[in-house]
Amino acid sequence: MFKQKNFFEVIKYDFYDKGVMQSYTSFLSRSVVNVSFEEIGNEIIRKSTGKKAWLIASGILFCLSILLCICSFTDKTITMADSIFYLVPSIVCFIVFILLKQELVYxxxxQNLFFFYKKNQISQIHEFINEIIKRRNNYYKEKYAIIENDLTLEQQLNKFRWLKNDEIITAEEYDYLIDQLQSLANKAYMFYNQK
Known part of the structure; x- marks a missing residue:
């Protein structure tokens, strides 16, 4: 199990036999999603989220406040209270931006899985992601790295190439499966030619 907290949000991950269960709880909502190993990729990206409109509004209001402060020295109709009037919402908008800003690792x-990017948890996040990928690869090996009688030779070759290209099986495992497949194909060929 892997658990993360971020302000009023909590993410929990648990493994089940065919995938990962992601439980997300926030101040206002709760969701549980079962993500099968078939839906999990192996690309990891980091992304910042947050509404930049809050930062833009904060910047505009702050600049307006500074401009009014400067103008108050030359124009006596503008007071420092006018400057403070725009400074307060500027600070509020900036605080909202900071609270909504998040760094996520996907x-x-x-079906994407996401994690809160926290500098003190980077190694744990990557260890857990590696464990997910390892379990996904084992799941794929058990399900697909076998010779199936109901598939054609070409279909099986494509399946084994896919497993090798996605680094689910090693080159040695790939060669072993191909040798097994060729051996069966040769036996079948010999069997049908004897008749």
Whole structure:
């Protein structure tokens, strides 16, 4: 199990036999999603989220406040209170931006898994992502790295190439499966030619 907290948000991950269960709880909502290993990719990206409009509004209001402060020295109709009037919402907008800003790490696939990016948890996040990928690869090996009688030779070759290209099986495992497949194909060929 892997758990992270970020202000009023909590993410928990648990493994089940065919995938990962992601539980997300925030101040206002809760969701549980089961993500099968079939939907999990192996690309990892880091992304910042947050509404930049809050930062832009804060910047505009702050500049307006500074401009009014400067103008108050030359124009006596403008007071420092006018400057402070725009400074306060500027600070509020900036605080909202800081509270909404998040750094996330995504394990990208058909169904993305996300983690809060925290500098003190980087190694734990990567260890857990590596464990997810390892378990996904083991799941794929058990399910697909076998010779199936109901598939054609070409379909099986494509399946084994896919497993090798996605680094689910090693080159040695690939060679072993191809040798097994060729051996079966030769036996079948010999069997049908004897008749």
């Amino acid at each position: 394990l990208v696939g058909r």
